[in-house]
Amino acid sequence: MSGVNLNKVVKSYGDLEIIHGIDLEVHDGEFLVLVGPSGCGKSTLLRMIAGLEEITDGTISIGDRIVNDVPAAQRNLSMVFQSYALYPHMTVRKNLAFGLGNLKMPKAEIAKRVAEAAKILQIEELLERKPRQLSGGQKQRVAIGRSIVREPELFLFDEPLSNLDAELRVQMRVELAGLYQRLGTTMIYVTHDQIEAMTLATRIVVLQAGRVEQVGTPFNLYNYPQNKFVATFIGSPKMNMIEGKVNNKGLDLPDFGQISLPATAPKSGAIHFGIRPEQFTIVKSGSAEGDATSTGEITLIEYLGSELFLYITLPSGHIVLVQASSQTQYKTGEQLTLSLTAKNAHYFGEDDLRIPLYDEKK
Amino acid sequence: MTDLSIQEASDIARSYRIIRDKRKRRATITKHLFLAICSLVMVYPLIWMIVSSVKPDNEIFGNISLWPSEFIWQNYPDGWEGLFLSFTVFYKNSIIVTVLAVIGNTLSCSFAAYAFARLEFKGKNIFFALMMMTLMIPYHVVLIPQYLLFLKIGWVNTFLPLIVPRFLAGDAFFIFLMVQFFRQLPRDLDEAAMIDGCSPFKIYWAVILPLSLPALATTAIFTFIWTWEDFLGPLIYLNDIRDYTVPLALRNFISQDSVSMFGQLFAMSILSIVPIFIFFIFFQKFIIRGIATSGLK
Numbered sequence: 071m072s073g074v075n076l077n078k079v080v081k082s083y084g085d086l087e088i089i090h091g092i093d094l095e096v097h098d099g100e101f102l103v104l105v106g107p108s109g110c111g112k113s114t115l116l117r118m119i120a121g122l123e124e125i126t127d128g129t130i131s132i133g134d135r136i137v138n139d140v141p142a143a144q145r146n147l148s149m150v151f152q153s154y155a156l157y158p159h160m161t162v163r164k165n166l167a168f169g170l171g172n173l174k175m176p177k178a179e180i181a182k183r184v185a186e187a188a189k190i191l192q193i194e195e196l197l198e199r200k201p202r203q204l205s206g207g208q209k210q211r212v213a214i215g216r217s218i219v220r221e222p223e224l225f226l227f228d229e230p231l232s233n234l235d236a237e238l239r240v241q242m243r244v245e246l247a248g249l250y251q252r253l254g255t256t257m258i259y260v261t262h263d264q265i266e267a268m269t270l271a272t273r274i275v276v277l278q279a280g281r282v283e284q285v286g287t288p289f290n291l292y293n294y295p296q297n298k299f300v301a302t303f304i305g306s307p308k309m310n311m312i313e314g315k316v317n318n319k320g321l322d323l324p325d326f327g328q329i330s331l332p333a334t335a336p337k338s339g340a341i342h343f344g345i346r347p348e349q350f351t352i353v354k355s356g357s358a359e360g361d362a363t364s365t366g367e368i369t370l371i372e373y374l375g376s377e378l379f380l381y382i383t384l385p386s387g388h389i390v391l392v393q394a395s396s397q398t399q400y401k402t403g404e405q406l407t408l409s410l411t412a413k414n415a416h417y418f419g420e421d422d423l424r425i426p427l428y429d430e431k432k
Numbered sequence: 433m434t435d436l437s438i439q440e441a442s443d444i445a446r447s448y449r450i451i452r453d454k455r456k457r458r459a460t461i462t463k464h465l466f467l468a469i470c471s472l473v474m475v476y477p478l479i480w481m482i483v484s485s486v487k488p489d490n491e492i493f494g495n496i497s498l499w500p501s502e503f504i505w506q507n508y509p510d511g512w513e514g515l516f517l518s519f520t521v522f523y524k525n526s527i528i529v530t531v532l533a534v535i536g537n538t539l540s541c542s543f544a545a546y547a548f549a550r551l552e553f554k555g556k557n558i559f560f561a562l563m564m565m566t567l568m569i570p571y572h573v574v575l576i577p578q579y580l581l582f583l584k585i586g587w588v589n590t591f592l593p594l595i596v597p598r599f600l601a602g603d604a605f606f607i608f609l610m611v612q613f614f615r616q617l618p619r620d621l622d623e624a625a626m627i628d629g630c631s632p633f634k635i636y637w638a639v640i641l642p643l644s645l646p647a648l649a650t651t652a653i654f655t656f657i658w659t660w661e662d663f664l665g666p667l668i669y670l671n672d673i674r675d676y677t678v679p680l681a682l683r684n685f686i687s688q689d690s691v692s693m694f695g696q697l698f699a700m701s702i703l704s705i706v707p708i709f710i711f712f713i714f715f716q717k718f719i720i721r722g723i724a725t726s727g728l729k
């Protein structure tokens with residue numbers, strides 16, 4: 071086992087710089103998830119760690135060893151590809167054993183490791199099949215099996231679940247979490263799915279356009295997003311963003327009106343006021359609580375069984391997303407009063423960075 | 433609208449079905465007839481040759497009828513021993529040259545193709561363009577310089593000029609064919625193999641080649657056919673009748689003396705096709721199986 075250290079890592083293709091100097095410390099035994107929108111450079115970064123892509127500038131070390139010039143095979147890591155990349159002409163058993171054979175490992179040891187991995191992943195009956203005779207989920211297991219037989223110091227995953235259907239994805243996610251607990255090896259996992267990121271990660275790295283936006287535990291990212299991008303990227307459905315003006319009494323929000331701010335708040339300019347759908351309260355018959363209220367019309371209802379989301383059009387035309395109790399009946403067109411509490415909200419300045427107004431009190 | 437009884441409705445449906453079936457059958461018959469005539473035109477020379485191989489010599493060019501007045505099967509054994517040397521020798525020569533050419537061409541072209549498709553090296557694009565340009569040079573242009581070269585090395589009158597170039601990836605057509613094939617294999621496989629500890633050669637050998645059976649079989653089949661049938665190459669480089677390949681030997685039936693043995697010539701010509709036929713049948717299975725088992729399609 072070992073950690074990974076990225077120091078000012080840059081990647082360019084020709085004149086085009088894709089990764090802009092990333093510093094990152096992956097702790098030993100950690101499950102680190104790289105998350106970000108499509109095309110932000112997640113795969114490129116992972117492939118640089120794997121040794122499949124040259125590092126234009128900066129250094130990457132695994133353990134205490136700088137690996138910039140170490141070939142992929144000697145980095146003692148394994149990788150699971152989005153396409154699984156199983157060798158189509160080999161049986162599952164051969165697929166698992168192939169890498170070990172290249173290490174000139176004794177036959178008996180190979181057989182033992184293959185049997186063990188097959189048992190962990192419950193693919194024992196599939197060992198004599200060819201990949202084309204497997205379902206998507208089974209291929210996925212074999213791909214994971216191929217990476218665990220090598221007992222590497224570091225596991226890399228590039229969107230391993232994105233080719234599976236929703237149900238299997240949830241199941242494999244649980245199994246991956248179980249595998250991580252069992253092995254305790256350092257894992258770096260790339261995904262664009264923030265639910266995968268939240269559920270699996272010890273820490274999450276949010277990337278955008280080749281830069282790190284924030285690194286932190288899922289709890290930290292959700293509750294203390296450091297900028298507007300992270301705030302809207304993490305959390306599903308998205309955080310509502312309302313743009314308010316600072317005046318001498320506090321913050322003036324459209325629809326909701328005036329709320330007061332603590333003394334540490336800026337004295338002028340605009341503030342992006344972020345509030346998650348579950349942080350609104352629906353006000354019933356006058357008993358207003360919270361710091362500000364507004365009344366709007368329900369334009370769309372999304373009923374998910376355990377949860378219910380309402381799209382509410384406020385008088386200014388803004389639409390906010392509100393989570394409500396799924397046990398209450400709502401109708402589109404109905405008028406609804408929302409209230410919000412200032413200390414539950416997130417505040418971002420004109421530079422999109424977080425203004426930590428209430429962070430200590432929470 | 434009047435309601436039809438079930439009986440009436442099914443009667444009408446049946447009559448329509450019968451008409452449709454009849455029309456379909458007529459179309460099928462026309463189509464097959466047309467195709468049969470076309471294939472007859474195509475195989476006529478072959479049929480003519482087969483028939484001529486068992487005709488008496490005077491009937492071959494003198495008689496319109498395809499059917500021989502008598503079957504002279506003796507043309508086969510006589511033809512086999514009909515020349516100064518037995519055809520056993522010529523077949524042996526042809527097999528040596530062809531088998532080595534097939535092995536050489538398939539290996540060396542796939543090797544070169546792998547480099548073009550997967551490796552990075554300086555001047556790759558220039559080399560590729562140069563290779564493609566050789567496609568445009570007719571064989572006859574390089575014939576004399578090549579002959580002089582082999583003469584200088586002292587390889588004339590041996591099989592070497594027919595075999596060694598095949599091991600040097602000289603056939604741009606097959607290299608191009610395989611480059612195209614390799615390019616459509618997913619790169620993830622190479623990368624997975626790289627992480628699994630494969631050298632570039634091992635990736636070629638253990639991953640790329642086994643997945644390229646269709647391209648390899650195509651190369652093998654065409655190399656086999658073209659080498660087996662090759663007349664010009666052996667004609668230029670082989671002077672001793674003991675080194676003759678089958679096509680070269682066949683010519684001797686005509687030029688040997690004033691009386692040509694056409695019956696025997698055709699008998700041996702028929703036999704000379706047999707290896708091609710067998711090879712093709714055997715390897716075309718690989719083309720199909722390769723596509724089916726690689727699981728890529």
Ligand SMILES: Nc1ncnc2c1ncn2[C@@H]1O[C@H](COP(=O)(O)OP(=O)(O)O)[C@@H](O)[C@H]1O
Pocket residue numbers: 083088106107108109110111112113114115
């Ligand atoms: N070989 C390449 N040449 C040029 N640009 C590339 C290459 N590979 C990736 N890119 C670009 O790099 C960016 C990041 O790609 P990638 O790391 O695959 O993103 P993702 O976060 O979706 O995995 C993309 O904009 C992509 O177009």
Ligand SMILES: [Mg+2]
Pocket residue numbers: 112113114229
């Ligand atoms: Mg990607």
